[in-house]
Amino acid sequence: AQSVTQLGSHVSVSEGALVLLRCNYSSSVPPYLFWYVQYPNQGLQLLLKYTSAATLVKGINGFEAEFKKSETSFHLTKPSAHMSDAAEYFCAVSEITGGGNKLTFGTGTQLKVEL
C-alpha cells in the first residue's frame, strides 16, 4: 500500500527566504510523485510531478523537487519565497501498478509567508 507523510502541518518563512516542504513516501513499487497547491476554497493545481525520468523536477512558479529513492523523499523547494506562495501544499503518490492508479495524498502543509 502506498502512503505519504508530510512533516510539518505549518511552515512559516520570510519573504525571500528558502522554502522547504518535506514529503516522504511509502510504496511497494516505483512510484509517481506529485506536488499540488491549493488556495482557499479552490481545487488543486499541479506544481510538478516525478515520473521516473530526471530525479530533479522543475515545476511552475519557481518550485522544484528532488526524488531521492534512498531516503524515500520528494521534498519541495523554492529558493525565494513570495507572498503569493502562501497556500496549502499537498504531496501525493500514485503507484505504477495496482492501487487502481489512485492518488494518495499527504495531510498537507500550510505555508505562510511573512514580510
Add this chain to the structure above:
Amino acid sequence: GAVVSQHPSRVICKSGTSVKIECRSLDFQATTMFWYRQFPKQSLMLMATSNEGSKATYEQGVEKDKFLINHASLTLSTLTVTSAHPEDSSFYICSARGGLASYNEQFFGPGTRLTVL
C-alpha cells in the same frame, strides 16, 4: 492545462434532501473521474473512482447508496448526495484524467462547498 469545472460551487440544503454536483472536463475526454471529500484543514480523501460507462468503484467506508456517482459521458460525471445530513457538509472536489496511466495528470475542479442545515 486542461480545465475541469464543477457546478454548483456552493450549495446549501436542508437535511433529508438530495444534492447533485456536476463535474465536467471542458477541453478533453476524461476516461476516469475521481471524487474527493475534504474536511476543513484536512487532506483530500478519495471517495470513488469512475470510468466512463461503468459503475464507480467506491473506497472502503464510503456508502455507495448515499453517494451516487454517474459517469455517463467522457466529459461529465455527477455525484448525488442522497438524503443529506449535516455530517455530509464538506468540500467535494472532482478530478479528471484523460488516460489510464498512473503518471497521467489528474486535473482538479474548483470544488463544491456543501452545507447541510
